[in-house]
Amino acid sequence: MIRSRLSMIPNYAVLVLMTLIAIIPLLFVLGSSLKTPTEYALDPGLIPWHATLENYLWAFGNGGILHYLSNSLIVVPFGLVLYLAVCVSAGFAFGKLEFRFRLGVFLGVLFLMIFPQMLLVMQMFKLMTMFGLTNSFLGLVLAWVAYFSPFGTYIMTTYFSSVPSEIMESARMDGCGSLRMLLSIMTPIAAPMIGTISIIGLLTMWNELPFSLLLLQDNSLRTMTLAVAMIQGEYGLNTPSLAAILMLTAIVPIVIFLFFQKFVTQGATAGALKG
Amino acid sequence: MVKASTRRNFPVEGWFFIAPLLVLLAVFILYPVVMNLYYGFTAWKGFGQEQWIGIDNYVKMFSDSKFWTSIANTGILLFFIPVSTAVTLVVATILRDGLPGWTLFRTLLYIPNLLGVVIIGTAFNLILRDAGPINTFLTSNFGISVPWLTSPVYALLGTGFISIVWSPLGFGIIYFLAAMSNIDHSLYEAAAIDGASPWATFRHITIPSIRFAIEFWVVMSFINVFARMFGFIYVFSRGGPGFSTFTLEYGIYELAFNKFDPSYSSAWSTVLFVFCAFISIAQIRLMKRKEA
Numbered sequence: 089m090i091r092s093r094l095s096m097i098p099n100y101a102v103l104v105l106m107t108l109i110a111i112i113p114l115l116f117v118l119g120s121s122l123k124t125p126t127e128y129a130l131d132p133g134l135i136p137w138h139a140t141l142e143n144y145l146w147a148f149g150n151g152g153i154l155h156y157l158s159n160s161l162i163v164v165p166f167g168l169v170l171y172l173a174v175c176v177s178a179g180f181a182f183g184k185l186e187f188r189f190r191l192g193v194f195l196g197v198l199f200l201m202i203f204p205q206m207l208l209v210m211q212m213f214k215l216m217t218m219f220g221l222t223n224s225f226l227g228l229v230l231a232w233v234a235y236f237s238p239f240g241t242y243i244m245t246t247y248f249s250s251v252p253s254e255i256m257e258s259a260r261m262d263g264c265g266s267l268r269m270l271l272s273i274m275t276p277i278a279a280p281m282i283g284t285i286s287i288i289g290l291l292t293m294w295n296e297l298p299f300s301l302l303l304l305q306d307n308s309l310r311t312m313t314l315a316v317a318m319i320q321g322e323y324g325l326n327t328p329s330l331a332a333i334l335m336l337t338a339i340v341p342i343v344i345f346l347f348f349q350k351f352v353t354q355g356a357t358a359g360a361l362k363g
Numbered sequence: 364m365v366k367a368s369t370r371r372n373f374p375v376e377g378w379f380f381i382a383p384l385l386v387l388l389a390v391f392i393l394y395p396v397v398m399n400l401y402y403g404f405t406a407w408k409g410f411g412q413e414q415w416i417g418i419d420n421y422v423k424m425f426s427d428s429k430f431w432t433s434i435a436n437t438g439i440l441l442f443f444i445p446v447s448t449a450v451t452l453v454v455a456t457i458l459r460d461g462l463p464g465w466t467l468f469r470t471l472l473y474i475p476n477l478l479g480v481v482i483i484g485t486a487f488n489l490i491l492r493d494a495g496p497i498n499t500f501l502t503s504n505f506g507i508s509v510p511w512l513t514s515p516v517y518a519l520l521g522t523g524f525i526s527i528v529w530s531p532l533g534f535g536i537i538y539f540l541a542a543m544s545n546i547d548h549s550l551y552e553a554a555a556i557d558g559a560s561p562w563a564t565f566r567h568i569t570i571p572s573i574r575f576a577i578e579f580w581v582v583m584s585f586i587n588v589f590a591r592m593f594g595f596i597y598v599f600s601r602g603g604p605g606f607s608t609f610t611l612e613y614g615i616y617e618l619a620f621n622k623f624d625p626s627y628s629s630a631w632s633t634v635l636f637v638f639c640a641f642i643s644i645a646q647i648r649l650m651k652r653k654e655a
Contacts, residue, residue, distance in 0.1 A: 099457045103468045106454055110472050110532065113486045116496060120489070132496040178384040187377025195647060197384065200392045202643050204590035206612045207632050210619045211395035211402075234391035237384055242650075266376045295479020297594035302620065317481045317598050320488075327489055334482055341477040349470065352477075353537050 114338065121331035128328050143332035151329065153336060155308070156315040159225075160340075163311060164293045167229040171289045174237045176282060179244020180270045184256060194245065201238040205298040208235070213302055223306045231299045236292055240285040247281040248274065280354070287351045291341050312337050399632045407626035409619075420630035430631065433609045436519060437588060440610070443527035444584040448577065450528060451535035456565055458536060459543050469540070473533035480526070480591075484598035487525050488512065515607030518600050522608050526595045527587060535580060542576035543569065575653065582646045589638050611635040 115134055121143050122136035131137075147153040181187070182194050212231060213222065221227030251274070259273055275282070300314040310318065316337050319325055345352055403420055407413035424430050454472070458465045475483065489495055491511035498508045511517045546569065554564045570577070593612040600608040602617060609617075611631055618628035 096462055099460065099462060102454065102457055103462070103465075106450075106532070107468055107471045109529065110475050113483070113490060114474060114478070116490055117482075117486050129494070132494065132499050134496070174383045174387065178381045181377045181380035185377040185380065187374050190377060193381065193385070197388065198647050198650065199640075199643050200388055200396075202586050202590055202646065203392070203396060203639050204593065204612050204635065206593050206615045207399065207590075207635055207639070208392060208395040210615075210625050210628065210632075211398045212391055214398075215390065215394065230387065231391055234387035237387065241384060266380070270380070291477065291479075295481065297479070297481050297597065298616075301597075313479055313481045316485060317594075320485055320598060327494075330485065330489065334485055338478050338482050341479070342474070345473070345477050352473070 117331045117334050117338070120328050121335045123328050125326040125328055128326070132327075143328045144336070146329055147332045147336060151333065153312075153315070153333060156310050156312045157336065159309060160294065160312040163225045163228060164290060166225065167232045167293050168286060168289050170229060170233045171236060171240060171293075172282065172286060174233055175240030175244050175285055175289075176275065176278070177270065178237070178241045179248050180274055182241065182245040183248025184251070184253070184274070185266065197238050197241060201242070205235065209298055209302050212299075216303060222303055223309060225309070228299060228303050231303060232293050232296060235299070236289060240289060243285055243288075244278065244281065247278055251277055280351075283348070283351045284354045287344065287348055290344060294340060312340075396636065399629045399636065401629075402626050403629040403633045405626050405629075409623060409625045413626065420627050423627065424630045424634075429606055429609060429614060430634075432606045433611050433614045433631075436606075436608065437610050439519060440523045440527060440588045440592075441585075443523040444581060444588070447528040447531065447535070447584060448580060451532055451580070452539060452570075452577070454532070455536045455539035455543065456569060459540060469533075469536060472536055475530050476533045478530075480530075480594035481598050483525065483530055484595045487521070488599050491521065512600065513604050515605055518604055518607050522592075522596065522599060525599070526592060527584060531584070531587065538580065539573060539576060542573040546572040575649075579646075579649055582642065582649060585642050586639075586646070589635065589642060611638075 112134070119134045119136050120128055120132070122139040122141070124138070124140055124142065127136070127138055178197075182190060182197075216222045216227045216231075219227070221230070255273065255277070256269060259269055264273070295313055296311075297313055297317055300311050301317065304310060304314060307318075316330075316333055319333065320330060402413060404415060404417060405413035406416045406419075458469055478486075490497060492498070493508060493510075493513075497511070502508050509517065511521055550568050550572070551564065554568055559567070590612070592610055593616060596602060596608050596610065596613050597616075602609045602613045611634060615628045615631050615635065618631060619625045
């Protein structure tokens, strides 16, 4: 298509406007986190004219953020490993093995994918109390993996079912059992898609609120995201300090995105378009 | 998703591989869903033995104005879905032209999707406060101040705009771009030869070609409205001011954990379950059609 430079201007105008709307809130948080409370009160605009790191020093010192950060850094990888094991294993079975009621069970899993967390959390809390798993990272991880796995399983299933069956057939000839097939043949083949669901799982667990809010009543167990949600209501915290905590919470997903952008964009389309 | 023909039979092994998933789902998803349906017909205070009370909770719910407010609020939020769909499609179409630098825009536009609802809700709460940047700017330049968070109408519209239009935009762009990349390019060449306007090309080639992706997007947006709003509302407005950003999801939380009336909240949960079941079935039908 041949287009004049002039006709590009409205298109650029729309893109620039939308991009500004998309990123200004984050720039505002960044700018505020570098101001003193006094400067913010006088000028809550975007730019910190007298940039200071005191809010970050406060966050790591008296703010106790390091504690919440380390909670998240324990519980999220723990959840992620279990999530990957569950999704890859189930995706392999649904996508590549033949067994009775497979389609019915698969549709059942898909059906359970979208129910809101609030619908589950009260009965879940009752169960966790029974199992002694409230105020425990294990309880939170089990809830996360149960809730997030159907989507990961769906992606892995569609991926595995697109892998040619000949690969399996010839391995079968050599006497390869299903478990070894999964671990030494299918998992390496599916590595890119496993990367994609890892990023999806990581971001959703890092940012998760409802289960953490109701299963972790003990303040010292709070995840980073839960801490942000609670700190805001608990102490009348000044905006720059809150902004610094927000930045520290946001930086993890953003860094992951910068390093693994390909996986993230693949994830955006894997669930709905790949066959 | 499932083709039977070329597979051999692995009756036991198959179940072995899905067992971890099924156990977790049965215990932590299916059991809570089913028990909620039951507890909706009981009186239960969160501990001790529940008592069967028939449809009392439902009678109470249908005469509870907060329930109807939450339904109405959800209905208003649904109107943001066409807005979101249109905006996302327009931006994706512009990006598809491949203007110089388009990948940078795509990357920057994706950033809101990385931020969880807690970060987004808190950030917008700070931005829209009376002492926040927008009102400070409006006050010092025009002598006015907009009650973004304290007016029921603005709070609900803000919730809709931020969580249905603003926050999924970058995801939608990537999603629609992927769908558009499958369109046969000769269709556009033919349109260009016929001298079709950009709008006609968009209307008669792009839209029909990615109809399926648009339907999927709309279903995902419904899931967003009915089932993914709690976290945002919790930090952005706590359901307020008044009950202006109260949704079914938020109402369930409020009744179960702040009003300590869990069995009554179960009746609300049942209503939400019915809505979500319909959405879930719609989504499964789309997924099956894609595989066909």
